[in-house]
Amino acid sequence: MTGLVVKNTGFWYLVLPDGRKHNNNLLQLDATQQPAEGGLVPCKVKGNFRLKGIRTTNPVAVGDIVNFEINKEGFAFINRIEERRNYIIRKSINLSKQAHILASNLDLALLIVTASHPLTSTTFIDRFLATAEAYRVPAVLAINKMDLYEGTDLEYADFLTRLYRKVGYPVFQISVETGSGIDELRKELIGRTTLLSGNSGVGKSSLLNRLIPDVNTKTAQISDVHDQGMHTTTFSELYVMPQTEESPTLSSPTYIIDTPGIKGFGTIEFEKETVSHYFREIFAMSENCRFGNCTHTHEPGCAVRKAVEDYEIAPSRYESYLSILEDEDDGKYRE
Ligand SMILES: Nc1nc2c(ncn2[C@@H]2O[C@H](COP(=O)(O)OP(=O)(O)OP(=O)(O)O)[C@@H](O)[C@H]2O)c(=O)[nH]1
Ligand SMILES: [Mg+2]
Ligand SMILES: [Zn+2]
Missing domain, CATH: 1.10.40.50 (Probable gtpase engc; domain 3)
Known part of the structure; x- marks a missing residue:
């Protein structure tokens, strides 16, 4: 059987079998549970999937199309990954050589940035964009929390907007809080598979909740002391956005992948x-x-x-x- 990897919990990979409709309704499973009809199949990995000699913390990534088998005991095992159309990979900030595949088979990489609470650096943005270029994933920036900015924060937001538009990237100024700019951004995502990435606390999960109201993923206050996110999202997860009036007859579903916030963005495999x-x-x-x-x-x-x-x-x-x-x-x- 083939299916789409929807979540990786470190232990299980949750796979949406071909032909089933994703309803964002994830199952809580223990090791003995059988795959439920209409739901996601919890799979383990069999064999050794190496990426061209690079050690990755996750051999199978969210967005992968995989082949899996269910054995006599009822356990499902992934035994093959279909060739990836593309992916986004980064090296973690520590000095280890371990790399992490954020997600694969993407139509769009949406980087959420903020001018304060927390401040996203241009270094981080540029490393992300360079990686998206290297792996041929179209990238878009959204500057969130526009409702908060005045003075130098607003200047920084406008500076980023002008800078990246001039380089050639679409830049959206949004506020998940007030809803401004969200409709425009939503149009960009329809019929595509989009990776949501950014520092912790920039509002990735909040945006997802606004785009798909019945999901309700966890979000958290920014720490008052450090003005930083709390690393609330711990596992990447793919969600489906219901069809809207703008997309009644669309053949491809709209998938959005929420990911854990990252601090630094180490590039990998660059000559x-x-x-x-x-x-x-x-x-x-x-x-x-x-x-x-x-x-x-x-x-x-x-x-x-x-x-x-x-x-x-x-x-x-x-x-x-x-x-x-x-x-x-x-x-x-x-x-
Ligand atoms: N003022 C304001 N606050 C926002 C906005 N969007 C999100 N927030 C707040 O920012 C905080 C962090 O939001 P999250 O959605 O948890 O951030 P995240 O990017 O998912 O963070 P991680 O899961 O840790 O990577 C929450 O308290 C949100 O309510 C916005 O547009 N304006
Ligand atoms: Mg989150
Ligand atoms: Zn030169």
């Missing part, structure tokens, strides 16, 4: 020579560099560094580019 390909404006500008193999760090006649000096390329983007190059130097990622 030094190709890092610049994942920064659209740097790549475009590099055509004018004197040397074809310019790394835009020290070479004479570098058009990229000239453009940074002239503020044609944002210094923050160039710094993010350099920080990824440094990672690739020592194979580590530090914030």
